[in-house]
Amino acid sequence: MxxxxxxxxxxxxxxxxxxxxxxxxxxxxxxxxxxxxxxxxxxxxxxxxxxxxxxxxxxxxxxxxxxxxxxxxxxxxxxxxxxxxxxxxxxxxxxxxxxxxxxxxxxxxxxxxxxxxxxxxxxxxxxxxxxxxxLNDRLKDCEQRSLEIIEVTSAGVAFIQDGLHIETNPAYPRLFGFESQEEVLATPFLDLIDAGSQKRVRDILRPSDASSTSPAELDLTCKRTDGSLFEAHLLAAPAEYEDEPCLRLILKANVPQPIAQTGSNAAHATGNELGLISFLAEIETHIGQDRNVERPFAIFYIRIKKSVDLLRDLGLTHALELFEEFAKTLDALVADKGFLARLGDDGFGLLVDGLGEFEAKALAEKITSNARLPNQRRQNGDATADCEIGYFLVSDRAAAAEDIVNAAHRLCIGHDFTDRDHVPGQQPPTSLAARVKQEDEDGDVTIARKIEYALRNDQLKLVYQPIISLMGDSQENYSVLIRLLDEEENLLEAKDFIGPAIRGGLIEEVDKWAIRSAIRTIGEQRKAGHNLSLFLNLSEDTFRNPSIVLWICDCLREFDVRGNWLTFQFQEELVVGNLASIGKLVDTLKKIKCRVAINRFGVSERPELILQGLSLDYVLLKPSFAQSLADDAQKQQRLLQLATLAKEFNVKSIVTGVEDARALTVLWTAGVDYVQGNFLQRPSPSLEVQA
Known part of the structure; x- marks a missing residue:
């Protein structure tokens, strides 16, 4: 795309x-x-x-x-x-x-x-x-894949021109008892067909039919080189071989009746891509327009263990046959539990409504114990599980369907499943909000009451910390922080109430208050002639609200403010578990000209993947990089790597938490674009940079 x-x-x-x-x-x-x-x-x-x-x-x-x-x-x-x-x-x-x-x-x-x-x-x-x-590359790739599949398939495949063989796969000569491919290439196709079937085969081989685009099928009797007969099913279709028109014949001897697919769980038989699409669609049926989960559910990702080793050791065709047998076993095991779809050659997704942690773990253990590869592959008494499972419980407000599936997948591939008593669930949770909500603390009710009071009585306050350019940028950039003034006139910093706000479901209201207040401030300052730009954080609950951008647009229109005067920040820790959700939101924010930044950048092992996946304007490095920076060579090297990486993607770098003048020298040498920290100026209600 x-x-x-x-x-x-x-x-x-x-x-x-x-x-x-x-x-x-x-x-x-x-x-x-x-x-x-x-x-x-x-x-x-x-x-x-x-x-x-x-x-x-x-x-x-x-x-x-x-x-x-x-x-x-x-x-x-x-x-x-x-x-x-x-x-x-x-x-x-x-x-x-x-x-x-x-x-x-x-x-x-x-x-x-x-x-x-x-x-x-x-x-x-x-x-x-x-x-x-x-499209041309895909066509060539499809042609190459077709030839590769033809080589390994158990069915006989031949290309016929004017009734003569011009190419076959290895299985085709074996069907008729030929010892080599050269022998069958020297034999006309009709010589391999019993006299009773030859008339119908001639009709297929006629040149007038060869130009048709529709395939032809028939059951016929074939002759082996020793004179014995066998029944086969023939599928003939127009094709090209080395740019020459011909017929492609697929011949299968003793074709068994196909296994019928029953129930909604037949989705895995329609192809991996279609299976994934149907699975994502099923997830969306549980979620309302505002991303609120209307029917809580559990997502399981089930993967065949050591599938790569099986493909290598057994070969493609035999390994895929084993995977198909596993799919049938799994389908029979969970057919009455929920919606099952095949998401890859060795991976399956299962959605089950209304499960709690205990029920989800029990189902995962049941699947691990009973979903097995064919018995002949295991030694007697071998109780090692043949699959591994990750599951993820979804309630409240949901991320994008892709993020939900990715969460279960990460839980699956991130654990050792040898011990069947250790079936991973929501530990660790896949998002920052989920982690915070699991850590309710004493005093949360009191803090939540203070937040509600502040929202009703306009007791929340914005403070601003300048983001200062090391490269001579004339833009007045400020990071927006929130303070809370309680009933007793005590001023609380964000670290004192953001956690309870998330756990109490109030963080979205706090974010909206901050966004609207900041946009109003920009409008006032711009009219006064200040070249002002503000940086604002978006929490997970807020960016999961699909209507948040429309709400931001309303605020921009209300105060006559342009989108490019605002930069919205996402914590890197949140991005990893919500890449699909944030990716869609970033694209939408870009349409209204807003800028986008990643905060606390440098936490993940491969930050370049975030830079590749999102269209960013800034990255704000986590404050710990600036602490004791002048005396830590290893930290200096890591900071230089991150600043250089940002430049390669045309993204401006901002180092936060700057604490002394010596660090500034290091940052300037490393090519960092902006700095922020209490050493330069503490957060202030004023929008003036202090000398």
């Missing part, structure tokens, strides 16, 4: 010019990310590594060698359009040279409308070319 906006590769020696151009294209929804290089030296490498869509070269810059750029572009094999930005004097003279080098358009500097049209046109054409190439 192609992105709806282009990733730009800018060849320029002036970064400020590049940033202005990207901002202009982003405003019109034409670009999402950009990469800048000063010359043609790393052109090919950058194209390969960064997945760029359009190259824009500022050809009129004095320090840029255009001939080198055009030479490097001609050598590149990537299908990426090149647009040259020129000055008015050299525009006409460059046209012929640019066209010879493959440039798609020339745009005069300052003609932003022409540039937008060029980018829109070239990206649209590029997407169509890529889609056509993808």
């Amino acid at each position: 192609h992105s709806k906006t282009a990733t730009l590769l800018l060849i320029t020696t002036q970064s400020s010019e590049a940033e202005r151009l990207v901002a202009t294209l982003r405003e019109d929804g034409l670009a999402s990310k950009s990469v800048s290089i000063p010359n043609a030296e790393r052109l090919g490498e950058t194209i390969t590594q960064r997945g760029c869509d359009i190259i824009i070269c500022f050809s009129d810059e004095r320090d840029l060698n255009l001939d080198e750029v055009l030479t490097a572009y001609r050598k590149s094999t990537a299908d990426i359009p090149l647009i040259l930005v020129t000055d008015g004097e050299n525009h006409a003279g460059l046209t012929a040279k640019a066209r010879r080098s493959g440039a798609r358009d020339l745009v005069e500097r300052g003609d932003s409308e022409r540039l937008k049209l060029a980018v829109r046109r070239e990206f649209s054409d590029l997407v169509k070319r890529r889609e056509a190439q993808a």
Whole structure:
């Protein structure tokens, strides 16, 4: 699936010019990310590594060698359009040279409308070319897979032209008793058919029928080389072999009756992809429009153990036969329990309504004990389970259906299931909110009452901490924090009441109050001439609400505020378990021009996967990176890696929790874009940076 906006590769020696151009294209929804290089030296490498869509070269810059750029572009094999930005004097003279080098358009500097049209046109054409190439690749891949399957299938497969064999798979000669493929290729097809069946076979082999697009089927009697006969089922269909028209014959001897699929659990027989689609659809039937779970349910992910080893040791066909037998056993075992679907060659999803933790664990243990591979594969007395299970209970407000399935899958693959007494459930939970809700603390009721009082009486307060640029950015960026003033006029910090707010189901109301108040503040400050931008956190309960973006739009309209003055933050810890939900929300926020950031970045083992999966503007590194930074070489190295990684994805880096001047020197050297911390300025109700 192609992105709806282009990733730009800018060849320029002036970064400020590049940033202005990207901002202009982003405003019109034409670009999402950009990469800048000063010359043609790393052109090919950058194209390969960064997945760029359009190259824009500022050809009129004095320090840029255009001939080198055009030479490097001609050598590149990537299908990426090149647009040259020129000055008015050299525009006409460059046209012929640019066209010879493959440039798609020339745009005069300052003609932003022409540039937008060029980018829109070239990206649209590029997407169509890529889609056509993808279809062509899929066709070739399907043809190759067909040939691979033909080689290993137990059915006899042959390609026939004018009644003669031109190619067969290994099983075909064996059906007739030939010792080699060469022998059967020298034998006309009709010589292998009993006289009583030859007339019907001739009708299939006629050239007029060969041009038909519909397959033909018939039962017939065939002859082996020793003169014995056998009954077979023939399927003939038009095909091509080495670009020549022919007939493809599939011949199966002694075909057994197909096993009927019964009940709703037949979904796993319709293909893995269809099984996944039907399973996700079934999940959605339990969830209302506001993502509230109307019918609580449990999701089980069941996987055949050591399936990779079985495929390697037994071979594809025999291993898949074992998997099919396991599927039948599992279907019989849980047919009356819930909705079963096959999600992969070795994986199955099961949805069961109304289970609690005890019932879910009992069902998982029953499946683990009784869902077995065929008995002949196990040694006598072997009680080792043949499958492993992860299950996840869903209630309250739900994430995207994909995230729910992923949660059960992660629980399945993240545990050792040798001990059947240890069947994983919700430990550990897959989201931050779930973890917090399991840790109710004394005093929660009191704090929840204070929160409710503050919401009713406008006793919540916003405070702001500046995010200061190390690169000379003139934007006034502030992180928005919340304070609570209780009935006794005591001021509580967020850490004192956010946990109880989550556990008490009040966090979404707190978030909405903060968002609306922050948007109102932006509107007031912008009218006063301040170039203000605010960073706001979104909790898990809030971003799971599908109507939250519409609510944000209402607030923007109410206070006449633009979306790009707001940056919404998600904790990295939340992103890992809610990637599908957050991915959809990020795309929607981008449509209203809002910016997106990941907070407490650097927690996961592979943060680059988050940068690849989401279109981000900023990452805020967790505060611990800045603590004692000047004296910790290992921490400095890790911070440098993360800052460099962010730059590779054209994402700005922000280090929070800065505590001393020595850390600033390290951060500046590492190329960090922004810093935030109490050393620079403590959170304040004022929006003025203190000297």
